[in-house]
Amino acid sequence: MRKVDPERQQAKRRQIIEAAADCFARRGFHATTTAEICAAAGMSPGNLFHYFASKNAIIEAIAEEEWRDTAAYFAAIDRDTPDPLEAVLSFLDVVMVFAADRSYSRLALEVAAETLRNPVVGTSVAAGDAAMRDGLAALLRQAAARGQIDPDLDPAQCAKWIAVLIDGVFSRLALDTGFDPVHEAPMLRRVVSRFLAKPGRGA
Amino acid sequence: MRKVDPERQQAKRRQIIEAAADCFARRGFHATTTAEICAAAGMSPGNLFHYFASKNAIIEAIAEEEWRDTAAYFAAIDRDTPDPLEAVLSFLDVVMVFAADRSYSRLALEVAAETLRNPVVGTSVAAGDAAMRDGLAALLRQAAARGQIDPDLDPAQCAKWIAVLIDGVFSRLALDTGFDPVHEAPMLRRVVSRFLAKPGRGA
Known part of the structure; x- marks a missing residue:
């Protein structure tokens, strides 16, 4: 044997x-x-x-790995970071680096499409999404406590809308060949910074 | 005959x-x-x-109709509206009403998926996207001229990022069954308003 x-x-x-x-x-x-x-x-x-x-088992493994990577990314962020807002914005930079990798972004769309057909893939994608949103919400809560962002915003809802923006970036890559993530990364930072800023404070 | x-x-x-x-x-x-x-x-x-x-010819007709509807929507907006910012935000409300229609949003995802395979569908979707972005950019230019939004923002780039948000809403509907467009519509208004606001002005 x-x-x-x-x-x-x-x-x-x-x-x-x-x-x-x-x-x-x-x-x-x-x-x-x-x-x-x-x-x-x-x-x-x-x-x-x-x-x-099966081929399905392979894409299930890919989706699971993606979820675990996302969870590990947020688990590795120092809970007492003095600049939680920058941790949120840095994550967006990382997303745009991945988005700029054509092979990664196409694979992400294939995995997203499979969520509609394969519940195992769907479960991993949902778990990865929850890990990301929970991680972002925790950072936004700290950012509010440190006076970096508007304390009147709901952290979980803001995290959800950051997720909407990230989803939108990947859709745009599929629909609009002129959308260049490297070029657009500073604008994503700007959109999110301005959205989170306290009224009366520039961004 | x-x-x-x-x-x-x-x-x-x-x-x-x-x-x-x-x-x-x-x-x-x-x-x-x-x-x-x-x-x-x-x-x-x-x-x-x-x-x-063919079946392809039908989805091509659906995509073309969608493009023409979008172009007609923006063509019908009064060019001298005293409140161009509200015209932008009202459009977002309309998008969320469509997004809340499960039949419409599922069809939109099917059409989006076909853009990757069918160049005729791709051309109509791109034309609809351009009509929307041009329409939004024109309104944002007027809103800046009227002092409603930050004049330092580039209208075309803002229109592009509003398009990212809209794409993201439709992706989220597919991935996150807890995302309710009726409930989220005021938040989309808020995200865009805060993003566009002049620094030093609340939203």
Whole structure:
């Protein structure tokens, strides 16, 4: 009997996820065949199916990883940061760096489309969205306490509308080829800063 | 030879478009068969194909109609309105009324998805988007001239970011079942008002 090497298992899964993510971004989830994923990952179908039972299982793993990355990002932010508003705005910069990565943004749209069809993907996307909104709301609460933003705003509602803006950026990328995230990143900062600012304070 | 009655032709096309729009919203564009559209419209396939050569031609007509409606909406706004800012905010209220119509918002997502596959749909969506952004930019220019908003903001760029917010609302509807456009409409007004406000002025 072969011994299972967990590290090797993880490396193999990673190799498949990366090859599949690349295929999904280039050709779309539905147009991609498992044969293409095997070719891209350099493995046989039997080998691939040992790690993932189906193409659906791969996109489910991608969505779960995305959720865990988001949760880890917010968990890593210092709870006592002296500049919580800047932590919110820096997160928006990070989002725009990801948005500018065409492969990432196309994959994000494929994952978003699958939420309508695949409840496992839907659950991970919802969990990632909740982690992001909770993380942003916590930072906004601290920013209000430190007098950085308008204390009359509801942190959870502001976090929701920041999420609307982020969703909108990814939609715009699909609809408007002239939308350049690198160029637009300072404007996203400006939109959010002005929205959050205390009346009577410039931004 | 039968005489062609243009009004009757138009009425028939309308009947098909409405039946198809309903099917696309309920089942998705790709899952809908022409047989289902025929059944919903109460006509034979031969009759349907007399008006539209394919299912693609129907969604192209839907996208074109949407573009023309948007252009007509902005063309109808009085150029000398004393309150151009309110005209912008009222448009956002209208968007949220449409967003709250589940059948409309699902159809909008189907049309958006088709822009990636069907260049005719893509052209109409881009034209509708341009009409909206141009209309908003013109109103924002007037609002700046009347001292209603910060004159340091670039009207075209603000219009683009209002478009990002609108895109984001429709994405959120697909991803977040707890997002209620009727409930959120005042917040969209607030986000945009605060973003546009002159520094030093509350909103």
